[in-house]
Amino acid sequence: MQTDPTGKKITRRTATPAFMVRKAGVRMTRQRRAVIEVLLQSYDHPTAAQIYERAKELLPGISLATVYNCIESLAAQRLINQLHFDNGPCRFCPNVEPHVHVMDDDTNRVIDVQLKEGLSPEDVFELPEGVHIKSMEAYLRGEIPENCMSENEK
Numbered sequence: 297m298q299t300d301p302t303g304k305k306i307t308r309r310t311a312t313p314a315f316m317v318r319k320a321g322v323r324m325t326r327q328r329r330a331v332i333e334v335l336l337q338s339y340d341h342p343t344a345a346q347i348y349e350r351a352k353e354l355l356p357g358i359s360l361a362t363v364y365n366c367i368e369s370l371a372a373q374r375l376i377n378q379l380h381f382d383n384g385p386c387r388f389c390p391n392v393e394p395h396v397h398v399m400d401d402d403t404n405r406v407i408d409v410q411l412k413e414g415l416s417p418e419d420v421f422e423l424p425e426g427v428h429i430k431s432m433e434a435y436l437r438g439e440i441p442e443n444c445m446s447e448n449e450k
């Protein structure tokens with residue numbers, strides 16, 4: 297779970313461009329606002345190139361370098377998740393709730409899935425004595441029906 301410095305949970309509701317730049321320790325610019333707005337609306341796990349294409353629609357003059365820098369500063373502060381899959385460029389996820397990813401084998405589509413209500417990683421995995429899970433970055437592979445929507449895409 298991501299928290300702000302006071303220990304308050306970061307949720308989709310609290311994650312705004314103003315909040316994100318403050319947490320990342322950078323100042324607000326039109327460019328950063330555009331990149332963050334794109335990110336906060338992108339639950340399809342876009343690549344940096346896709347984020348750049350979308351940010352250009354909001355702010356035509358934005359440069360790829362600016363987009364990369366902004367994404368990197370947000371990822372470094374763990375305000376967004378940077379995902380490394382074995383078969384392609386990094387992808388980015390604005391969902392800061394604990395979740396794992398399922399990737400479709402054929403289309404490389406990625407969706408978020410939460411643990412079932414009331415379960416923690418400790419309930420699901422055989423963890424050796426003393427091991428405590430602080431965050432999850434697992435991903436699963438399989439088939440995702442075309443019409444399947446994860447909770448945050450609805």
Ligand SMILES: [Zn+2]
Pocket residue numbers: 341389390391395396397407408
């Ligand atoms: Zn995700």
